[in-house]
Every structure is written in structure tokens, then in C-alpha cells.
Amino acid sequence: MIVVMKRGATREEIEHMIQRVEELGLKSQPIYGTERTVIAAIGEKRDEYRHSLESGPGVSEVVSILAPYKVASREVKPESTVVRVGSLAVGNSHIGMIAGPCSVESEEQTMATARAVKAAGATALRGGAFKPRTSPYSFQGLKEDGLKILAAARQETGLAVVTEVIAAADVPLVAKYADVLQIGARNMQNYRLLDAAGEEGKPVLLKRGPSATMDELLLAAEYILNAGNPNVMLCERGIRTFETHTRFSLTLASVPYLHERSHLPVVVDPSHGTGHASLVPRMAAAAIAAGAAGLIRSRSEMLTEL
Ligand code: PEP
Numbered sequence: 001m002i003v004v005m006k007r008g009a010t011r012e013e014i015e016h017m018i019q020r021v022e023e024l025g026l027k028s029q030p031i032y033g034t035e036r037t038v039i040a041a042i043g044e045k046r047d048e049y050r051h052s053l054e055s056g057p058g059v060s061e062v063v064s065i066l067a068p069y070k071v072a073s074r075e076v077k078p079e080s081t082v083v084r085v086g087s088l089a090v091g092n093s094h095i096g097m098i099a100g101p102c103s104v105e106s107e108e109q110t111m112a113t114a115r116a117v118k119a120a121g122a123t124a125l126r127g128g129a130f131k132p133r134t135s136p137y138s139f140q141g142l143k144e145d146g147l148k149i150l151a152a153a154r155q156e157t158g159l160a161v162v163t164e165v166i167a168a169a170d171v172p173l174v175a176k177y178a179d180v181l182q183i184g185a186r187n188m189q190n191y192r193l194l195d196a197a198g199e200e201g202k203p204v205l206l207k208r209g210p211s212a213t214m215d216e217l218l219l220a221a222e223y224i225l226n227a228g229n230p231n232v233m234l235c236e237r238g239i240r241t242f243e244t245h246t247r248f249s250l251t252l253a254s255v256p257y258l259h260e261r262s263h264l265p266v267v268v269d270p271s272h273g274t275g276h277a278s279l280v281p282r283m284a285a286a287a288i289a290a291g292a293a294g295l296i297r298s299r300s301e302m303l304t305e306l
């Protein structure tokens with residue numbers, strides 16, 4: 001259920017309703033919008049709860065949330081979320097341009113790429129220090145040394161740093177250096193990692209799993225939101241299909257679909273989505289035409305991987 005507060009409801013009225021929701025044994029999740037505040041009341045739905053909440057001070061109405069995800073849904077928050085951190089703004093007509101190497105390979109490579117992407121108009125730098133590799137024999141990333149290089153690149157260029165975290169135990173270390181925690185496609189349903197990123201509080205870029213449905217992506221985002229972190233960006237990076245000419249199939253219909261269902265901004269990754277550098281510029285343009293709130297583009301120099 002969501003408790004929709006009246007426009008102009010006071011802080012005290014909102015606090016009172018949060019308390020009332022919790023007294024009923026439901027989890028409360030207030031969402032402060034520019035238009036109105038709503039309180040998501042999550043737990044078992046009972047009619048008597050609805051009546052007791054409806055009569056509360058400052059309450060406009062109490063409505064059921066139909067979607068399986070609650071806090072992520074547009075029913076709860078009609079206005080689009082804008083995620084802002086440092087040089088990066090994503091959502092509601094702010095288009096974030098996140099670019100950089102697939103992995104941080106050396107200081108020279110990262111610094112040169114950071115300068116180049118900044119000059120080309122990027123608003124954030126990406127680069128993996130912890131790499132989730134299909135093969136255990138592939139380069140696994142420079143780990144903390146890589147994070148330090150990214151922090152130095154931010155210092156010089158002013159670009160916000162987006163970097164991947166692959167394990168819940170690494171969240172504090174990665175958050176010490178990063179502006180945005182990237183949760184990769186392979187980890188989309190690593191629920192302990194989602195909880196840890198939610199509790200940490202830094203903005204999260206959550207990539208769609210290669211075999212995840214949109215509902216599964218939104219429910220994964222719900223874990224982060226439910227842990228109290230409202231700054232989540234969804235990322236379409238292609239799914240696995242029977243097609244082998246591209247590395248994945250970049251399904252751009254997900255962009256307007258997700259924007260219809262959720263207030264969270266959708267970023268598109270045309271590099272991993274296609275696996276071919278020559279296809280990236282046109283798919284990037286197509287993503288923006290589909291309403292994407294940002295692009296994340298990468299290319300490795302040392303590896304053949306994008
Ligand atoms: C990456 O961004 O470098 C990456 C590993 O992407 P994905 O999780 O989408 O495969």
C-alpha cells in the first residue's frame with residue numbers, strides 16, 4: 001500500500017504516519033517528491049490497515065501498489081528520479097555520459113583515457129578495478145591500486161568515478177574511492193551485494209542480468225531502495241538470445257518500458273550490448289532516441305573485450 005500525503009502535509013504529520021505504519025508491523029519507506037510525499041507501507045495487505053491509515057492526519061488517500069516492485073514503481077513516485085553525484089546527473093532530461101576503459105590497466109592508460117573522454121564531453125569516468133571475468137585466468141583487475149588510479153583521475157579531471165563492486169565485503173573499500181557503485185550483470189541477483197550497496201548509500205548503477213526479465217531487474221533495484229538508498233540507475237546492457245553476430249542483443253524497448261513502469265533513470269551500455277566498437281555510435285544514438293537518461297561506454301586497450 002502507499003499512503004499518499006496531502007500537498008503541504010507537515011513534517012510532523014509525515015513522521016506521525018511513518019510511526020503509525022510501523023506500529024502496524026509494516027515497513028515504512030517515505031519518498032519525498034517535489035509534488036507530494038508518499039509513504040510506502042510494505043508488508044501484508046489487510047483492509048483494516050487501510051482504514052486505520054486513511055484516517056491519519058495529513059493523509060490524502062491510501063492506494064494499493066499493483067506492481068510486484070513497490071518503491072521502484074512509478075505508481076509510488078510519479079516524477080522521474082534524478083541521480084546526481086559530482087559532475088554526473090542522470091534522469092529527467094539530464095543525460096549522463098559515462099565513459100572510460102573497461103578495466104583500469106595502468107595509471108598512464110587511465111589518465112590518458114580520462115583526459116580524452118573529458119575533452120569529448122563525458123560527465124563521468126568509468127573503469128573497473130574489480131573485474132568479474134568469465135574465465136578465472138583473465139585479468140581480474142588492479143583492485144585497490146586501480147581504485148587509487150581512478151581517484152587520481154577524478155582529482156585531475158573533476159569527473160565522477162563509476163566503478164564496479166563484485167562482492168558485498170568489498171563495498172566499504174570501493175565506496176571509499178568511487179562516486180557510483182556499479183553492480184554488474186553477473187551480480188544483478190546477488191542479494192547480499194544489493195543489500196550492502198543499499199546500506200552504503202552511494203548511488204548505484206545496476207546492470208541488467210543477461211537473462212533477467214524487466215521485473216527481475218526492477219525487483220533487484222527494489223533491494224537497494226528497500227535498504228534505504230534512493231539513488232539507483234538501471235542499466236540496459238543487452239541480453240542473451242540465439243543471435244551470435246553481436247555479443248548480446250541490445251533490447252532498446254526496455255528503455256521506454258522501464259521509464260513507464262519506474263521512476264528510476266535508465267542508462268544504456270551499447271559497448272557490452274553489441275560487443276563491436278563499430279556498432280556503438282549508432283546504438284548510442286538509438287538509445288538516446290529511445291529516451292535513455294545516459295550512456296555508459298567502454299573499451300579495453302589491453303584486452304580485446306569492450
Ligand atoms: C563492465 O561494465 O565492464 C561489465 C563487466 O559489464 P557487464 O556487467 O554488463 O557485463
Ligand code: MN
Pocket residue numbers: 102103272298305306
Ligand atoms: Mn567490460
